[in-house]
Amino acid sequence: MRFPMKIVERLLEGVFKMSSSITSIVILLIIIFLFKEGFGLFRSPVVENGYGLYINSKNPIADINPTQIKQIFDGEIDNWKTIGGNEESIYLFRFDEIFSIYTDEELGENYQFLPQKLNNIIAENSNIIAFFPKKYMQEISSNTKEIATKNIEITDFVLGKEWLPTTTPSPLFGIVPLVLGTLLVSFLAILIALPLGLGVAIYLSEIASNRVRGIIRPAIELLAGIPSVVYGFFGLVIIVPIVQKVGNISAGETAFTGSLILAIMALPTIISISEDAIRNTPLALRESSYALGATQWQTIYKIVIPYASSGISAAIILGIGRAIGETMAVLMVTGNGAVIPHSIFESVRTIPATIAAELGEAPIGGTHYQALFLLGCVLFLFTLILSIVSELISKKQTSKTA
Amino acid sequence: MIRSKNIQQKIAFHIFRLLSFGILGILVWILGFIIYNGIQVISWEFITSYPKEGMTEGGIFPAIIGTIYLVIGSMIFAVPLGIMSAIYISEYASNQKWVRFIRIMTNNLASIPSIVFGLFGMALFVHTFGFGDSILAGSLTLGILIIPIVIRTTEEALKAVPESYRLGSFALGATKLQTIKNVVFPIAFPNIMTGLILSVGRVSGETAPILFTVAAYFLPKLPQSIFDQAMALPYHLYVIATSGTDIEASKPIAYGTAFVLISIVLTINLLAGWIRRYFEKQNSI
Incomplete structure (x- = not known):
């Protein structure tokens, strides 16, 4: 009788000891989960999933950062030169505008001509920057290129003066x-x-x-x-x-x-x-x-x-x-x-x-x-x-x- | 000279007395405001019926039930873990470094803002474990939140038991476990109870941790299992006070909800005080 009692004592002591580590485990888990999700921000594309920014392939700009995107779409930057491009005013083109340029017939019944029309517009305007769903740009013509967007950097987050989490094309997360x-x-x-x-x-x-x-x-x-x-x-x-x-x-x-x-x-x-x-x-x-x-x-x-x-x-x-x-x-x-x-x-x-x-x-x-x-x-x-x-x-x- | 320093003292003390009764005044103001407005709304029907007409009429029955479920759920999770943890720290642990480490971790956990628990609960329980927005996820999140309180109060209660009781028990041949079970725990029990009751108050009032883990704006029926969403009193108050369909029209409901919440807190505080006093009297005999 004495022997199993001892085992129970030992067993319970072990259980007590294990539960005493609960707070440490929770803190560890909190750190892991918060930082895992949080730091994903610096590895994610800033432009909304499924959308892209397109420019004419003659445009020398290769990439662009979130603040520049926001300033361009707000009209604060209106010349490509400001971000290191040619001396050309920026022509801002949002997806909706396609419907005021072409009629529904020209775009086709199921919008089957839409990708081609978009390509045309971009090809004709060397100063364009266009924002629309990627699905219309599956066959990019040689006149069009997708502009690479830089990821958000830690300095953008820590020093950013604007918190605009839902603006398109690119949100700003300045804390x-x-x-x-x-x-x-x-x-x-x-x-x-x-x-x-x-x-x-x-x-x-x-x-x-x-x-x-x-x-x-x-x-x-x-x-x-x-x-x-x-x-x-x-x-x-x-x-x-x-x-x-x-x-x-x-x-x-x-x-x-x-x-x-x-x-x-x-x-x-x-x-x-x-x-x-x-x-x-x-x-x-x-x-x-x-x-x-x-x-x-x-x-x-x-x-x-x-x-x-x-x-x-x-x-x-x-x-x-x-x-x-x-x-x-x-x-x-x-x-x-x-x-x-x-x-x-x-x-x-x-x-x-x-x-x-x-x-x-x-x-x-x-x-x-x-x-x-x-x-x-x-x-x-x-x-x-x-x-x-x-x-x-x-x-x-x-x-x-x- | 002597008079001036006496006058100084008089003035200072009067100011302090005024401040202290000012605090009392603030409490009376807040409670009075809620109770005065709430008591006009409160009725048996208010407590037992469902919200109607986009929360502008009816009662808060599902919110009360939801809060009760959350309290029970979080206690089931936090109380055994917290008490066992405290027993280990105060009765078993011989390694002082480990004890210090646990204590620092417990303090840190207690200082984490409740909204961070909400984020954590959402990431771990709702998404990673796949519980979804559910009573289970909410209870676990709230449970984690009160574990430090349970550990601390239990530890203090155990520490208050005189060492001589333990030694006496050992001298009679009792093992460590027997001593804890038969001597230490029964004496510490009232103080532990007080701590547990206070953490019930905490759980029933917390809003931020349940925002994204369990709380529902409106449910037409009571939750059927622990994987269902639930309404809860504090969230209900938040929603109808800030973003209801018609904030002016639902104000009486908000008063009523605040009244029920405050009543819970008051009852719990009184109960805790009463238990403490009752057992103190018993133990002193």
């Missing part, structure tokens, strides 16, 4: 406006939440009676428990109209509105961590301060706060991490304009809100889908770094206390 939006909203939120949270933390740990503490602390726990979508709803119905009225602006969905909501959401984190840090200040330090004739308030701001500063910094960083990753509330109240913000009373779009808003519409495996996963990687790295930094700081605090 600068999204990163700026995220940082603006998060830092503003912490700027609002920090003085408030610190004040409350001091009150709770140094001043409040047990009875008051017994009321406020559960209230803060409750505040932490409210789902973010409820905060978003509250913000949408209450805060947005207030901001609109007070700020006298046309739409109340702004970066400022988002930071107000985020500040409320970050308060519980900031309060509880700074309260712990303040509480950990050794009694001897306080008593020496009192002995020198300092008041309780002087002791707090000259002794306790400096002593607890690293714990408070950890709280700030953790709060920023929370704010950066917060999705639903921000999505609902910031208006989601994916442009570089110039003031806090403009609509902004954060990284998580972008993922939440666009992933549902992005075709699976397409460049847009991959770009959103890449945003997930960026978010993952941001929060990972912040969490490591805050851990290092609070370790410093612990060693000081010890």
Whole structure:
């Protein structure tokens, strides 16, 4: 009887040990999947699947990058010389225009003459760039060539100032406006939440009676428990109209509105961590301060706060991490304009809100889908770094206390 | 001089008191807003009937059921794994480096934004495993999200059990497993329960992870298997508050949904506090 018992013990210990690695496995899997999908973006053709860009074969341009495509089709570049070609104005030809040049009869009943007509148009115009489905270009004549599109590069992604994920022929995935939006909203939120949270933390740990503490602390726990979508709803119905009225602006969905909501959401984190840090200040330090004739308030701001500063910094960083990753509330109240913000009373779009808003519409495996996963990687790295930094700081605090 | 520093202290303390009660005020404001508007909508019919007329009328029954399924599903997945993991860390592990590593990983997992879990769940469960948008995929995603919470609370609960209890048990000839089963776990149980209940609150309120793994805008019938899509309360609130067919007309439904969500959170918080206090009293005798 004793022998099988031992086996069971060993067996269970093994099971426990295996399950203890679950968090590591999950993190590993998250990294693999996010980065696998995300980095596919740099290996995918930028032009929509099944479509091609065609030019006259006399045109010396061999390849073109996504930004150039976008500028050409927006009319910002109107001469081939700008991108290293001949001195010739660019003739932009979209697929639909074929129907205004040729009648349905000329194109044939089943559009069987369409490929040939397209070839003709390209052959006749040396300055043309045409965008249409590849299926009409299966037999490319000697006068026509498909222009190679360069893949998106990491610098396009990291330094790109425009996030236009669905424009044709080539979408643009520049994360600068999204990163700026995220940082603006998060830092503003912490700027609002920090003085408030610190004040409350001091009150709770140094001043409040047990009875008051017994009321406020559960209230803060409750505040932490409210789902973010409820905060978003509250913000949408209450805060947005207030901001609109007070700020006298046309739409109340702004970066400022988002930071107000985020500040409320970050308060519980900031309060509880700074309260712990303040509480950990050794009694001897306080008593020496009192002995020198300092008041309780002087002791707090000259002794306790400096002593607890690293714990408070950890709280700030953790709060920023929370704010950066917060999705639903921000999505609902910031208006989601994916442009570089110039003031806090403009609509902004954060990284998580972008993922939440666009992933549902992005075709699976397409460049847009991959770009959103890449945003997930960026978010993952941001929060990972912040969490490591805050851990290092609070370790410093612990060693000081010890 | 002495007076001025006393006045300074008085002013500062008054400001802090004001701030603290200000926080209380914010909570009352949010809860009051939801409860006041929600209670006018809420009725037995609202809880037990299907949405009608493009979400502008009817109830939220399928969303409530969907959330219950997701809570159960994620707990089935996360609770055993989390508890076993915590038992290993606090009772068995002798290699401190491994323990530190696990703890860092658990902290990091807890700090990952919930939308990233959504992306991950979509890539792994929905597409790679081929579960599709389903309760299974959603439950697994949410389960991963709460594993760090389960591990942490369980670990803390186990650590709070005095070492002398374990030694006493060993002295009576009990094996490690027997000690855990008969001595450590029963004492730690109330605290573990508290942690589990709080993670139920977390699961029922999360929206971002379920957006692309399970949530459906509207379903005419309840999910029949774990491979079906489901509606869920937080997603329902998000959809009707931002992109319903007629946002003004469906506002009462949004209030009602928010009310039900808030009630769940409040109940869970109260329950957790109550359990903690109840067992504290029992243990102290």
